[in-house]
Amino acid sequence: MLKRGKKTPLPPGKYRMGGKHFKNDKAFIKTAVGDVQRLEKYCGLNTSSSLLDWGCGAGRLAVGVSEHFGQIRDYHGVDIQAELIDWANENLAGPGFRFTHVNVSNERYNPDGSPERTLATDPGTVDVFYAYSVFSHMNDEDTQAYLKLIEESLSTHGRAFMTCFVEEDVAGWEENPEGYGPLDWKGRLHCTRFARWHFEDHVNAARLAVDRFEYGQETDGQSLYVLRKR
Ligand SMILES: C[S@@+](CC[C@H](N)C(=O)[O-])C[C@H]1O[C@@H](n2cnc3c(N)ncnc32)[C@H](O)[C@@H]1O
Secondary structure, X not given: OOOOOOOOOOOOHHHOXXXXXXXXXXXXXXXXXXXXXXXXXXXXXXXXOEEEEEOXXXXXXXXXXXXXXXXXXXXXXXXXXXXXXXXXXHHOOEOOEEEEEOOEOEOOOEOOOEOOOOOOOOOOOEEEEEEOOXXXXXXXXXXXXXXXXXXXHEEEEEEEEEEEEEEOOOOOEEEOXXXXXXXXXXXXXXXXXXXXXXXXHHHHHOOEEEEEEEOOOOHHHOEEEEEEEO
């Protein structure tokens, strides 16, 4: 269980990723629990699972796991922003909940990080992989490479749940597409958008298959993919 008295600690506003969507405490918890319920339904998440929350920020999903299950075998949050992982380690880590900082580069969140990509996990060990609004801020080369690492990380019946911007008739990969979505995109990798065929080519090249696709219902109009090993 998470270190808590009556309530699970919630990250302060400045540590909440996802813009206006997660600022309000009630909405923050609701989205987290909702995602855990979807992981249960679509990916078979249960109390015996190992769950990798890649790009976990300050641990929004950990709050959902705590509220919904109390504890699972292994919740592992990984992120490249040291300050957020420090907060999560101080406030959310405990039996069944751990967080790892990796100093890996991303042009938006950690431009001076190392080009050496890692998911900070062993091959074949992840039952449920979760990446919410992570591929929405990622260059094309990293996307392709990380999908391969995700495939390696999954256990035999593992599933990967992820969100990203995909559209049918657009360029393969584009950064901050003008006039697209609800925001005025600013700065590196604020919004990265894929053509659906292009993203799914990467999925295939990584020896993954699409288990579920839901168009445009996630934060700011992202789509949902659930992937499995081929
Ligand atoms: C928009 S935030 C989403 C945070 C969280 N998934 C949520 O839904 O609340 C994107 C997160 O991905 C992290 N990130 C980006 N590239 C990463 C990488 N290569 N490895 C791990 N985390 C990464 C960022 O640091 C940031 O915390």
